[in-house]
Amino acid sequence: MDIEGKTIVITGAARGLGAAIAKLSASRGANVVVADISQTDGEAVAQHIQQAGGRATFKYCDVTIEEQCVALMDYAVDWFGSLDVLVNNAGIHEAMVSSQFSFEEMTTETFDRVLNVNLRGPYICARAALKYLKKSTRNPSIINAGSTASFVGYPFGLAYGVSKGGIALLTKNLAVALAPYGIRSNSYCPASTETEMVASVSERIGAMHLAPEAMSQLAPLGAHLVRRIGDTADIAELVCFLAGDRASFINGALILIDGGTLAWRETVDAMGMK
Numbered sequence: 476m477d478i479e480g481k482t483i484v485i486t487g488a489a490r491g492l493g494a495a496i497a498k499l500s501a502s503r504g505a506n507v508v509v510a511d512i513s514q515t516d517g518e519a520v521a522q523h524i525q526q527a528g529g530r531a532t533f534k535y536c537d538v539t540i541e542e543q544c545v546a547l548m549d550y551a552v553d554w555f556g557s558l559d560v561l562v563n564n565a566g567i568h569e570a571m572v573s574s575q576f577s578f579e580e581m582t583t584e585t586f587d588r589v590l591n592v593n594l595r596g597p598y599i600c601a602r603a604a605l606k607y608l609k610k611s612t613r614n615p616s617i618i619n620a621g622s623t624a625s626f627v628g629y630p631f632g633l634a635y636g637v638s639k640g641g642i643a644l645l646t647k648n649l650a651v652a653l654a655p656y657g658i659r660s661n662s663y664c665p666a667s668t669e670t671e672m673v674a675s676v677s678e679r680i681g682a683m684h685l686a687p688e689a690m691s692q693l694a695p696l697g698a699h700l701v702r703r704i705g706d707t708a709d710i711a712e713l714v715c716f717l718a719g720d721r722a723s724f725i726n727g728a729l730i731l732i733d734g735g736t737l738a739w740r741e742t743v744d745a746m747g748m749k
């Protein structure tokens with residue numbers, strides 16, 4: 476595969492989408508640095524990859540702390556000898572941080588925290604990775620976690636929506652800024668995908684008792700035309716493609732992977748499930 480031998484740093488890779496991206500890219504021969512604030516889960520992901528015959532290592536990194544982001548990129552290069560792809564995947568939603576997450580109730584501290592992780596974190600990591608990405612001869616790129624919320628207003632999380640809107644323009648501006656170095660920048664933009672983030676946010680909005688198929692019809696941004704919520708493997712496939720050489724003409728792109736959610740305007744009961 477064309478990501479074989481590339482070194483990929485993935486933030487927020489201890490679980491959910493990040494863990495799926497780590498496992499799939501390692502299975503295709505990439506050298507994977509699993510970065511997260513969750514040490515136990517992160518080490519477990521790296522061990523799982525190693526036991527399956529892949530190359531992975533865990534590095535603790537809080538993406539809100541610049542020195543830790545710099546140390547993460549240094550670590551990747553010390554460990555594997557290069558840094559070719561940065562996946563800015565770590566993210567949080569205000570409903571995971573506070574029970575007060577409506578616009579009226581949310582504190583400024585909560586707003587800042589979401590923006591710090593979801594938008595400032597990718598900016599800091601991109602800066603920290605740059606000196607190594609510049610040296611890469613393996614079609615280097617930065618791949619950012621966007622969302623359907625990168626495109627339209629998001630009723631259940633203003634800070635989250637603002638952060639993902641910011642990711643859209645961070646992605647495009649990085650593509651412009653890094654074009655002289657041959658470094659691409661793209662964003663994967665999923666609709667609801669089965670992870671702990673979605674479980675925890677759904678719990679807060681009272682939808683936890685619903686089956687996943689019904690969840691797909693109540694997804695806050697509208698019904699999925701594909702009658703299910705996303706699987707982490709769906710998203711990992713896209714990220715691995717973007718990390719590979721066959722994506723070398725894709726740059727500054729925000730790629731929806733949303734089961735058709737944003738293909739239309741209807742937002743409730745798309746498939747007559749009421």
Ligand SMILES: NC(=O)c1ccc[n+]([C@@H]2O[C@H](COP(=O)([O-])OP(=O)(O)OC[C@H]3O[C@@H](n4cnc5c(N)ncnc54)[C@H](O)[C@@H]3O)[C@@H](O)[C@H]2O)c1
Nearest residue numbers: 487489490491492537538565566620622667668670671672
């Ligand atoms: N799951 C979805 O439906 C969905 C949809 C659109 C976008 N996304 C985005 O995809 C990314 C991954 O989402 P997920 O659903 O897997 O989330 P998740 O909550 O299941 O996993 C997120 C991971 O990020 C880590 N993390 C949190 N704060 C961190 C920090 N400060 N530094 C380093 N790591 C940190 C967590 O420990 C966790 O391991 C996020 O950016 C999210 O916004 C997810």
